[in-house]
Amino acid sequence: MKSDVDGGRMVANTVADWVALDLAEGAGGGARAWVIDAQGQVAAEGRLPRAGNGAAAPGGWEAGLRAWLEGCGVAGAPDVPVLAAGAHGLAAPRGIPCPPLPERLLPASGGQADGKRLFPVPGLLQASPPDLVHGAAARIAGWLAQAPAFDGVILCLQAGGSTWAHVSAGEVVSFQSFLSGEIFAALAPAGVDQGNLPEDPEFTEALAGAQARPERLAAHLAGARAALEAGQISPEAVRARLAAALIGAELAAARPYWLGRDLALIGAGPLAGAYEAALKAQGITPARMEEGTAVLAGLAVARGRLRPR
Amino acid sequence: MKSDVDGGRMVANTVADWVALDLAEGAGGGARAWVIDAQGQVAAEGRLPRAGNGAAAPGGWEAGLRAWLEGCGVAGAPDVPVLAAGAHGLAAPRGIPCPPLPERLLPASGGQADGKRLFPVPGLLQASPPDLVHGAAARIAGWLAQAPAFDGVILCLQAGGSTWAHVSAGEVVSFQSFLSGEIFAALAPAGVDQGNLPEDPEFTEALAGAQARPERLAAHLAGARAALEAGQISPEAVRARLAAALIGAELAAARPYWLGRDLALIGAGPLAGAYEAALKAQGITPARMEEGTAVLAGLAVARGRLRPR
Numbered sequence: 001m002k003s004d005v006d007g008g009r010m011v012a013n014t015v016a017d018w019v020a021l022d023l024a025e026g027a028g029g030g031a032r033a034w035v036i037d038a039q040g041q042v043a044a045e046g047r048l049p050r051a052g053n054g055a056a057a058p059g060g061w062e063a064g065l066r067a068w069l070e071g072c073g074v075a076g077a078p079d080v081p082v083l084a085a086g087a088h089g090l091a092a093p094r095g096i097p098c099p100p101l102p103e104r105l106l107p108a109s110g111g112q113a114d115g116k117r118l119f120p121v122p123g124l125l126q127a128s129p130p131d132l133v134h135g136a137a138a139r140i141a142g143w144l145a146q147a148p149a150f151d152g153v154i155l156c157l158q159a160g161g162s163t164w165a166h167v168s169a170g171e172v173v174s175f176q177s178f179l180s181g182e183i184f185a186a187l188a189p190a191g192v193d194q195g196n197l198p199e200d201p202e203f204t205e206a207l208a209g210a211q212a213r214p215e216r217l218a219a220h221l222a223g224a225r226a227a228l229e230a231g232q233i234s235p236e237a238v239r240a241r242l243a244a245a246l247i248g249a250e251l252a253a254a255r256p257y258w259l260g261r262d263l264a265l266i267g268a269g270p271l272a273g274a275y276e277a278a279l280k281a282q283g284i285t286p287a288r289m290e291e292g293t294a295v296l297a298g299l300a301v302a303r304g305r306l307r308p309r
Numbered sequence: 310m311k312s313d314v315d316g317g318r319m320v321a322n323t324v325a326d327w328v329a330l331d332l333a334e335g336a337g338g339g340a341r342a343w344v345i346d347a348q349g350q351v352a353a354e355g356r357l358p359r360a361g362n363g364a365a366a367p368g369g370w371e372a373g374l375r376a377w378l379e380g381c382g383v384a385g386a387p388d389v390p391v392l393a394a395g396a397h398g399l400a401a402p403r404g405i406p407c408p409p410l411p412e413r414l415l416p417a418s419g420g421q422a423d424g425k426r427l428f429p430v431p432g433l434l435q436a437s438p439p440d441l442v443h444g445a446a447a448r449i450a451g452w453l454a455q456a457p458a459f460d461g462v463i464l465c466l467q468a469g470g471s472t473w474a475h476v477s478a479g480e481v482v483s484f485q486s487f488l489s490g491e492i493f494a495a496l497a498p499a500g501v502d503q504g505n506l507p508e509d510p511e512f513t514e515a516l517a518g519a520q521a522r523p524e525r526l527a528a529h530l531a532g533a534r535a536a537l538e539a540g541q542i543s544p545e546a547v548r549a550r551l552a553a554a555l556i557g558a559e560l561a562a563a564r565p566y567w568l569g570r571d572l573a574l575i576g577a578g579p580l581a582g583a584y585e586a587a588l589k590a591q592g593i594t595p596a597r598m599e600e601g602t603a604v605l606a607g608l609a610v611a612r613g614r615l616r617p618r
Contacts, residue, residue, distance in 0.1 A: 088538070093539065125539055126535075129532050130532050130533075130535050130536035130539065130541055131531065131532055131535045132535035132536075132538050132539050133535075161527075161531060176528055176531075177528065177531040177532070177535065178527040178528050178531055179496065179527045179528075179530045179531045179534065180527045182495070182496065183492055183495070183496075183527060183530075186491070186492070186495035186496075187488065187491065187492075187495075213562070214523075214524035215523035215524045215526075215558055215561045215562045216562040217524075217526050217527070217558065217562075218470075218487040218488050218489045218492060218526070218555065218558065218559055218562070219485055219486065219487050219488075219559075219562055219563075221488045221492075222440065222470060222485075222486040222487055222488045223438050223439050223440055223486070224439075225488065226435075226439050226440045226441035226442075226486065227439035227441075229397070229441050230402065230434055230439065230441045232439055246527065249524055249526065249527065250527055250528075252524045253522070253524045253525040253526075253527070253528055254528075
């Protein structure tokens, strides 16, 4: 993980048309930002340092974004609109069933300095069972942009957790979130490379046990930590076992979502590979879309829906 | 929770015989300490500030203990033995099946300054499925001190998690730990009074849902948090729902432990009441022993087994 703003690689004299921001990014552990030029091309991209504990607090990432844009030398930076996926508390969530994006995107509510040019994608709210997602809306919109007639389930892996969304006729019909990612972050040993989970025998073995007894999740987690403390397994292995316990239990609980439906998986890195391997072990091969690609595609649709200022 | 050493109420001129220390204390969120006089009576008790993140790191609590003992004015404090429950890394764990306490208690390994007078109760190690507990050993010994012929299951609620231990003929035969407490601590909103969980209708309702679908633990946790963020429930209610989701799933997974066996519950505070209420909803009324009583009774047995110096 990078400790500071990085990744600016701006083409000189490019005029920015808009800025894309993903505050729910699951793979890298910080907000991801892109500068998009008038031709719709990515002129710069980078990662902003994570603000606070995963969830993006209003204001927590603004200074980082400003510094990064200045570092990129983006022409017209103070005025270009910033479209944000995964922002909490900056727009009222929309009740489902509804399309993933509203007809018009409004400037952020809440009165922060950059509010007049910040356009957050609203979260999606499910009344019963109660559920609320933020980053998933732009991801689902990005998937539908290239598959408008898709009828099935989209699994979005984001910072903190995952969301299984049932999409039909262009609308999000229902969804189910799991805090697996946040539990993993709280329990896994720090400073260990995640490695190539799907090919780790520890992962494969623990996955089978977790799927067979998903109700024993908190016990599987305790067992992995105990084995580490007793010196029986390495920190890398305990990470693999914790991931397997969480993913295995999640797949068992989400079975009504993936069984007999088309499934698309939006994520990145070893974690997405681990979910894919676990699904394949159940005989399911999901379609895949890279997380950044999905977010950018979704925000590009949203870019065409800004309310004129 | 107290922010500093507290609770010294030493009787003047009392000569301390030994000091009891519980580093796995579940109810108060810090190490608990007692001074025991030559008549076996509690001459002082208090709580030491929590060192680090729940688990007691060697050395993390030593300064606090020393300051507290000085504050109590314990005569002979530098020399009295300190018997510690729940210490990690200071004694090699013992493999089960075995009695909860060894025949002889040895001084701490590891070379800390107080090592020569510190006698940790060793943890218990289960090879398969892998499991390792620290604080439970002294608690089980405390229960058996007043019920030596007990054959059944002892549920110990400690900081970070709970342990279900099957005890027969004075030996720990098997056990199963759950990280429910640590998951709860990581996810629950801070600064909210735990309240009287067993009588909270949110708890009762969520408990039924959790027991019916225990494999959906990470989804139940996500739903409770989403309802909080959507403004549907209070921080107190989300705490109750998180506790219910974790306890409900744990009871479903631990069913082979509590079904058809005598059950003793060692814990304290609203959490112990919540486990008891959940068990009663399953038709089980556990025997109860207060956490401090059990630890003190177990350490008193250990006190009689110190290796002479």
